[in-house]
Amino acid sequence: MADLSIEFAGIKAPNPFWLASAPPTDKAYNVVRAYQAGWGGVVWKTLGEDPAAVNVSSRYSAHYGVNREVMGINNIELITDRSLEINLREITQVKKDWPDRALIVSLMVPCVEESWKAILPLVEATGADGIELNFGCPHGMPERGMGAAVGQVPEYVEQVTRWCKTYCSLPVIVKLTPNITDIRQSARAAHRGGADAVSLINTINSITSVDLERMVANPIVGDMSTHGGYCGSAVKPIALNMVAEIARDPATHGLPICGIGGIGSWRDAAEFVALGCGAVQVCTAAMLHGFRIVDEMKDGLSRWMDSQGYRSLQEFQGRAVGHTTDWKYLDINYQVVAKIDQAACISCGRCHIACEDTSHQAIANLKQADGSHRYEVIDAECVGCNLCQITCPVQDCIEMVPQDTGKPFLDWLHDPRNPYREAS
Amino acid sequence: MEGKAFPKKIKKEEPTVIDSLNHLPRPNQNHASLAEHFSDLAPPLTDRQAVLEASRCLYCYDAPCVNACPSEIDIPSFIRNIHQENVQGAAQKILSANILGGSCARVCPTEILCQQACVRNNHQECAPVLIGLLQRYAVDHAEFQQHPFQRAASTGKRIAVVGAGPAGLSCAHRLAWHGHDVVIFEAREKAGGLNEYGIAKYKLVDDFAQREVDFVLQIGGIEIRHGQVLGDNLSLAELQQQFDAVFLGLGLNTVRQLGLASEGAPGMLAATEYIRELRQADDLTTLPVADRCIVLGAGNTAIDMAVQMARLGARDVNLVYRRGVEDMGATEHEQHIAKENQVRLLTWAQPEEVLLDDQGRVCGMRFARTHMCDGRLQPTGETFELAADAIFKAIGQAFDDSALSDSSGQQLARDGERIRVDEQLRTSLPGVYAGGDCTQLGQDLTVQAVQHGKLAAEAMHAHLMLNVEAA
Ligand SMILES: Cc1cc2nc3c(=O)[nH]c(=O)nc-3n(C[C@H](O)[C@H](O)[C@H](O)COP(=O)(O)OP(=O)(O)OC[C@H]3O[C@@H](n4cnc5c(N)ncnc54)[C@H](O)[C@@H]3O)c2cc1C
Numbered sequence: 071m072a073d074l075s076i077e078f079a080g081i082k083a084p085n086p087f088w089l090a091s092a093p094p095t096d097k098a099y100n101v102v103r104a105y106q107a108g109w110g111g112v113v114w115k116t117l118g119e120d121p122a123a124v125n126v127s128s129r130y131s132a133h134y135g136v137n138r139e140v141m142g143i144n145n146i147e148l149i150t151d152r153s154l155e156i157n158l159r160e161i162t163q164v165k166k167d168w169p170d171r172a173l174i175v176s177l178m179v180p181c182v183e184e185s186w187k188a189i190l191p192l193v194e195a196t197g198a199d200g201i202e203l204n205f206g207c208p209h210g211m212p213e214r215g216m217g218a219a220v221g222q223v224p225e226y227v228e229q230v231t232r233w234c235k236t237y238c239s240l241p242v243i244v245k246l247t248p249n250i251t252d253i254r255q256s257a258r259a260a261h262r263g264g265a266d267a268v269s270l271i272n273t274i275n276s277i278t279s280v281d282l283e284r285m286v287a288n289p290i291v292g293d294m295s296t297h298g299g300y301c302g303s304a305v306k307p308i309a310l311n312m313v314a315e316i317a318r319d320p321a322t323h324g325l326p327i328c329g330i331g332g333i334g335s336w337r338d339a340a341e342f343v344a345l346g347c348g349a350v351q352v353c354t355a356a357m358l359h360g361f362r363i364v365d366e367m368k369d370g371l372s373r374w375m376d377s378q379g380y381r382s383l384q385e386f387q388g389r390a391v392g393h394t395t396d397w398k399y400l401d402i403n404y405q406v407v408a409k410i411d412q413a414a415c416i417s418c419g420r421c422h423i424a425c426e427d428t429s430h431q432a433i434a435n436l437k438q439a440d441g442s443h444r445y446e447v448i449d450a451e452c453v454g455c456n457l458c459q460i461t462c463p464v465q466d467c468i469e470m471v472p473q474d475t476g477k478p479f480l481d482w483l484h485d486p487r488n489p490y491r492e493a494s
Numbered sequence: 495m496e497g498k499a500f501p502k503k504i505k506k507e508e509p510t511v512i513d514s515l516n517h518l519p520r521p522n523q524n525h526a527s528l529a530e531h532f533s534d535l536a537p538p539l540t541d542r543q544a545v546l547e548a549s550r551c552l553y554c555y556d557a558p559c560v561n562a563c564p565s566e567i568d569i570p571s572f573i574r575n576i577h578q579e580n581v582q583g584a585a586q587k588i589l590s591a592n593i594l595g596g597s598c599a600r601v602c603p604t605e606i607l608c609q610q611a612c613v614r615n616n617h618q619e620c621a622p623v624l625i626g627l628l629q630r631y632a633v634d635h636a637e638f639q640q641h642p643f644q645r646a647a648s649t650g651k652r653i654a655v656v657g658a659g660p661a662g663l664s665c666a667h668r669l670a671w672h673g674h675d676v677v678i679f680e681a682r683e684k685a686g687g688l689n690e691y692g693i694a695k696y697k698l699v700d701d702f703a704q705r706e707v708d709f710v711l712q713i714g715g716i717e718i719r720h721g722q723v724l725g726d727n728l729s730l731a732e733l734q735q736q737f738d739a740v741f742l743g744l745g746l747n748t749v750r751q752l753g754l755a756s757e758g759a760p761g762m763l764a765a766t767e768y769i770r771e772l773r774q775a776d777d778l779t780t781l782p783v784a785d786r787c788i789v790l791g792a793g794n795t796a797i798d799m800a801v802q803m804a805r806l807g808a809r810d811v812n813l814v815y816r817r818g819v820e821d822m823g824a825t826e827h828e829q830h831i832a833k834e835n836q837v838r839l840l841t842w843a844q845p846e847e848v849l850l851d852d853q854g855r856v857c858g859m860r861f862a863r864t865h866m867c868d869g870r871l872q873p874t875g876e877t878f879e880l881a882a883d884a885i886f887k888a889i890g891q892a893f894d895d896s897a898l899s900d901s902s903g904q905q906l907a908r909d910g911e912r913i914r915v916d917e918q919l920r921t922s923l924p925g926v927y928a929g930g931d932c933t934q935l936g937q938d939l940t941v942q943a944v945q946h947g948k949l950a951a952e953a954m955h956a957h958l959m960l961n962v963e964a965a
Pocket residue numbers: 601602603656657658659660661662679680681682685686687688689692693694697722723724725743744745746747766769794795798891897929930931932937938939940941943
């Protein structure tokens with residue numbers, strides 16, 4: 071079996087599956103259960119200065135798919151609502167009892183040097199393996215000049231990171247907020263400040279739904295609501311892009327990345343690793359199903375690695391980064407055409423109406439003598455957009471087949487149709 | 495016509511249940527426990543089941559299920575409405591194509607109609623979307639403040655519809671919708687046709703058929719006159735004179751005969767007669783039960799009869815058919831229901847003689863074994879006897895000629911015994927249309943009758959309004 075153990079920013083763990091700083095890591099009781107279930111590490115629920123934060127009721131709402139499967143969760147919770155002293159005591163004990171698991175402490179204190187200087191030695195004394203700086207919590211905390219507010223200003227990110235590196239010897243992971251325009255600016259700032267790694271993404275500002283009877287958004291507190299932070303499988307595509315942006319940015323080359331956002335299966339995790347991550351964190355999937363999900367994640371990942379001949383995570387880490395580029399470098403002469411496997415086709419007509427109404431009128435609807443329908447791609451009209459393949463309910467029924475155009479590689483920078491092309 | 499409000503003679507081609515089976519015992523269970531056996535065969539979907547099932551629909555384009563629905567309901571659209579919690583919208587979509595969508599959802603053999611065509615049958619999946627149950631869910635749960643269809647301005651046209659079965663009701667509703675005034679002439683006490691008098695009790699329970707009739711009539715402009723029997727106190731010629739057009743939805747009102755001696759003996763009667771009594775009985779304990787019985791036939795009526803008798807407590811129910819299982823008219827689903835109810839199926843046996851006891855009542859039947867010989871059904875020469883307290887004939891309904899006995903009626907072209915119509919449901923007489931079981935078109939199904947009524951109404955409307963514009 072493949073070796074799942076990792077060393078991430080100097081922190082060792084038996085596997086790359088960590089629980090993100092959130093309710094699943096709120097206290098010793100949860101964290102011990104998580105370790106018992108087999109999680110490789112946890113990032114303890116964000117600590118702050120006393121007095122502890124106070125939460126409202128209710129707190130969560132969800133965005134559902136057609137079958138009431140949860141696509142994403144939105145929350146309006148704050149950082150820990152327990153005192154610093156209790157948290158530190160529990161962290162010390164848990165680390166002592168579980169020396170082989172990673173235990174990272176998430177922190178959020180006011181953006182002044184004294185505050186950081188005061189809390190860091192207390193955290194280091196617990197024996198924890200590292201700290202994660204929560205600059206990302208998008209609600210509640212920014213109003214107090216913390217969280218996203220810090221994460222949204224690169225200079226602050228750099229400054230706080232530097233204080234942490236100054237007053238603490240533990241590895242420092244900077245958790246990035248996605249509520250910005252260019253994630254690379256935040257990552258570069260963390261890098262300049264001396265961060266040992268970045269983790270991303272934190273939650274995305276969101277309103278999931280509106281109660282149309284009461285005319286108030288969810289979740290409802292009294293008869294009011296507020297925006298919250300979005301997470302869960304729906305945010306995975308956004309997180310993957312942000313990870314890739316950082317991974318291929320020369321300015322942060324080699325900076326370890328911990329992937330977070332919508333991870334619920336071994337495949338999700340493998341994709342984050344392929345785009346450069348050295349470890350991953352999970353929150354929503356555990357909140358929906360409990361800690362046991364790590365079992366299938368570990369088993370699936372190591373079996374897949376075996377099937378690919380990868381003995382360790384490093385062997386495929388970042389392998390997809392080199393294949394991610396800017397649009398302008400893509401081969402404009404590359405061409406694929408949809409091909410329908412008639413034996414698999416169930417004649418639902420979805421590909422036809424999708425292409426007919428909204429794409430390139432490239433799928434013919436041929437009425438047969440017996441009243442049934444046959445759908446055929448008109449090769450000459452197909453632009454290879456993948457829409458039909460996406461809407462087809464039958465897996466592998468539509469294949470996008472690369473065509474031999476006989477044309478050489480040509481990117482937009484050199485395309486004669488580009489009025490701003492570079493002279494070659 | 496007004497002078498003939500009552501039929502001149504009470505028709506009585508077959509002995510009634512009471513006459514024929516009076517000597518048999520009554521069920522040995524109380525009404526409540528019997529009634530349980532006649533509750534919904536397929537229980538309705540719960541809210542959650544409906545949403546889950548609706549989400550299985552792929553919202554096909556040019557959907558095969560729609561092509562397979564005789565009444566052309568826009569299935570993907572109504573299912574999508576259910577899924578978007580728009581039950582009223584779903585129901586209206588269904589009812590706009592099929593005003594009896596509620597009963598069709600319960601009685602349609604979906605396994606040979608929409609659900610057979612559903613693309614989700616394909617490949618590994620083998621599980622169609624449960625369209626019938628979803629349709630029922632929508633119609634049952636819709637709450638309309640007022641009738642969902644508003645009548646067009648009055649056209650001043652008056653149309654006669656004969657028969658208040660599915661074909662007649664559907665035709666009348668569509669005509670009223672278009673602004674015509676309709677009078678339905680119905681022989682029986684209640685409207686609904688076989689929905690009221692014929693469908694198996696566990697498919698169409700309680701007073702659903704009457705509630706549906708009430709719903710249809712809500713549109714206004716439809717008057718039903720009961721006790722009006724075409725060919726008796728009513729003639730086609732009269733109707734032609736007094737109305738702008740006539741629709742005949744007469745159904746099939748006689749039962750085929752075996753042609754054996756003693757066919758009218760006590761203990762022998764048509765399955766449809768018994769089912770009618772069963773459906774009308776307020777107290778199921780009053781029904782005679784044939785502990786050992788024989789049902790002749792292999793269609794859905796035969797299965798309905800056998801299963802209902804089994805559910806009344808009969809221990810020995812035999813369905814006897816002269817050909818093999820593969821020739822049976824009943825769908826596989828229906829055959830499955832029969833098996834589940836311990837109905838025994840005997841094939842390749844043809845009635846030869848009704849056996850009577852010393853009091854002249856049925857005590858069994860002798861059958862000739864049959865086989866196929868030179869492509870024809872032939873007796874093998876072997877015979878056997880089956881003891882029975884009653885024999886029910888379910889070998890097919892036939893068109894009752896007496897309805898067309900007047901001069902006009904006799905002129906109607908026929909296809910075999912049934913009324914000949916073209917695809918616009920026009921008979922050979924101008925202004926006279928027909929649909930449903932009494933015509934040769936399509937299958938004898940409720941949904942088919944509804945479609946005929948609807949199409950006939952559209953054709954009548956187009957024709958009548960064409961003349962208006964030309965004038
Ligand atoms: C026992 C049985 C079970 C069935 N089960 C199913 C089933 O599960 N699913 C399904 O889809 N189909 C089923 N059918 C078939 C279905 O009931 C018919 O196809 C459908 O009712 C036909 O409708 P219709 O309007 O043409 O005729 P009918 O329903 O027969 O209605 C005809 C109406 O006309 C009236 N009438 C007849 N003659 C005259 C006259 N001379 N003057 C005035 N009024 C007259 C009758 O009283 C009746 O009200 C079943 C049929 C039978 C017999």
